[in-house]
């Protein structure tokens with residue numbers, strides 16, 4: 480695989496051509512700084528573009544997770560190109576501690592997260608992510624491995640109107656959430672909404688296209704997708720786990736595509752690096768603030784794509800990268816982070 484998925488056409492309104500362009504690839508590599516002998520995790524394998532770049536940059540070992548079995552299956556060719564160096568794991572990145580422990584790995588030199596969905600997923604109508612092509616209203620990233628997980632159709636047809644509006648507002652940042660939820664409830668009373676096409680039609684009847692060129696269904700589809708896959712919960716679990724896995728000098732690099740994804744990343748990194756603003760003296764966390772931070776921020780501001788990348792790949796325009804590095808424990812420290820109760824000494828390394 481020589482390129483990676485560029486996943487966000489639908490959230491930016493751009494057209495997906497089937498091209499797979501890794502986003503902020505050079506910036507990701509610079510922030511991760513992989514080195515010979517290191518052990519890394521690509522927690523969002525996708526099309527394998529980041530994985531290929533990391534494996535080509537040095538003689539390291541790479542574990543790669545994706546919750547989508549199709550992504551893991553596509554990775555077989557890359558595994559063969561880098562014998563013994565790429566280990567693919569199907570599962571959720573929120574479970575990375577257990578997934579890696581099953582492979583005898585308890586410490587890492589770096590973790591990369593490239594959030595969202597891949598264009599492989601968006602481009603297959605059968606996966607139900609797309610409002611451009613009609614398909615079953617599914618949206619589960621791991622549809623084959625978790626048949627019990629509710630689909631987007633389950634939410635759209637069964638959530639109370641108020642809860643549906645909350646999903647669209649909070650996870651889709653859709654200002655017309657209430658009107659759209661009302662229209663969905665009226666439409667489902669006539670017949671269940673089972674396809675992406677019908678849902679998009681119901682939304683477009685409420686919100687006619689505006690001059691931005693962004694499809695009116697974009698934000699609602701994003702909200703449903705994020706709820707179906709518990710994307711914010713996954714991000715929060717992954718950040719905590721990654722911080723715990725990083726060895727001294729190890730780096731966490733996260734690429735987000737919209738503010739809802741970026742917000743928990745920004746907050747987590749600022750808190751980990753002790754730059755989140757001092758808590759009040761009445762707040763018991765003030766005690767923790769007195770211990771030296773276990774991490775340092777590598778990106779004071781989010782790194783954005785440069786003009787050349789934007790010209791070559793306009794879909795990258797909302798990408799932002801943040802990175803964090805675990806510091807060596809201070810001499811004589813008691814061995815605790817002072818951050819969220821994580822152990823300062825990473826667990827054992829690969830066996």
Ligand SMILES: C[S@@+](CC[C@H](N)C(=O)[O-])C[C@H]1O[C@@H](n2cnc3c(N)ncnc32)[C@H](O)[C@@H]1O
Nearest residue numbers: 483484523525526527528529545546571572593
């Ligand atoms: C934007 S793509 C990654 C693209 C990749 N960096 C590349 O270069 O090809 C995001 C991938 O993350 C996967 N993903 C999203 N949430 C996940 C989760 N909670 N656990 C594991 N994989 C997840 C998706 O299935 C998708 O394949």
